[in-house]
Amino acid sequence: MSIRSDPLDELAIPDGTTVEEHDLVTDGDVIVGGQSTIEFGVRGNNVIAGERVEFGGHIEADGDCRLDMWSDVAKDVLVADDAYLGERVHIGGELKVAGDLDIGDDVDIEDGFEANGWIVIRNPMPTIVFLVVYLSQLLRIGEEEAAEQLATQLMDAQEREHQPVVVPRGARVSDDAWRVSTPATVGDDCRLHGNLRAESLTVGADTVVFGSLRAKEDVAVGEDTEIKGDVTTRAGDVRIERGAHVWGDVSAEDVHLHEHAVVEGTIRVSGELTQIRDALGPEPASAEGATEDETTADEADEAAATADTNAAEANSEADDADGGDETAPSEPDEQADAGSDETDAAEADADEADADEADADEPDSEDADDVADTDDAAESEPESESDIESREAVEESLEGVIPMAAGSGERENGHDEGAEIPDIESD
Secondary structure, eight states: OOTTSOTTSSEEEOTTOEEETTEEEOSSOEEEOTTOEEOSEEEESSEEEOTTOEESSOEEESSOEEEOTTOEESSOEEESSOEEEOTTOEESSOEEESSOEEEOTTOEETTOEEESSOEEESOOOOHHHHHHHHHHHHHHTTOHHHHHHHHHHHHOGGGOSSOOEEEOTTOEEOSSEEEOSSOEEEOSSOEEESEEEESSEEEOSSOEEESOEEESSOEEEOTTOEESSOEEESSSEEEEOTTOEESSOEEESEEEEETTOEEOSOEEESSOEEEEOOOOSOOOOOHHHHHHHHHHHHHHHHHHHHHHHHHHHHHHHHHHHHHHHHHTTHHHHHHHHHHHHHSSOTTSOHHHHHHHHHHHHHHHHHHHHHHHHHHHHHHHSOOOTTTSOOHHHHHHHTTTOSOOOOOSSOOBTTBOTTSOOOOOOOO
């Protein structure tokens, strides 16, 4: 943080802040600038108020409480740690302190006070002066590391677990309105009562405001935020994000409205009305999703390689089966020749034998066509181990189709089953 910057130049309401009944409730600290008015009570960790700050309710601090001179609290003040009260502080109720109490002159506590620690009646040193004196003393005695550590803890507000509620100087906060002359920022998941009036306004996501928003400059409404009133800017733009719901009117120079936002009232613009659309196309895959896709692709490649291997093996087995089919007719011919040696038709003429062989050639060609058709059908069918016939099955299907020599009797399908087989002399 720069030395020249003013830490109280903005109304800052952190995430999760709520206004209950008559109290402002937060998990972090509450810092109120001088000459401000808070018309309800305050509950937080550390409560720090500047000069002439007025509280309309009570104060509950889980840590320390420091009220500067001329501050006024209408009700009780309960402090879990130490309390520091400046000159002429007025408390309309009771003061209870679990730790030490530093109290200045002319302090007025109507219902008395109670402290479990040391009670020192004096004018407490202002916080800034105390820090400057403490750091200078550490540097003077050579404790540079301790001084650096203290400065880091004081200045590095980004590392805090809970950001503080900051009310700028001269602000007026009540159930009816929050009026500041500086920019205002409301965090996520907040619940506020009253109209917000600021130089510019930014409201986070999932927040409910029971009132209207009015600013001199730009106004931004976060996602899924509900505004129970109007949204108005005098010389700025209004931006309403996805899922936001405005129950009143919207008035600005330019309005940027998300397509999934809802405005119940009238939209008045002196410039342009722009509709915000979601980006088209699928969202980019995350690193985990990309890894899963790569793994799936690798598994698909392995499955394809396995399928190719199985197809190659099936083709090889099909070729073997085709070779067996071509040699199948020769074996029955040999059996027919052997049977012809045992018959009594050895005295047949050579011419009749030649005629019989000529007649036998025609069935051979038909059988070869049948085998070729069978091979073509086998190749056209899906190549898998279950669809390929074994050699024994092919031979069994061809049994009885082998051409045989016939006599003068009637033949069916190229042969006569009752004909005697002549003995054919081999060369």
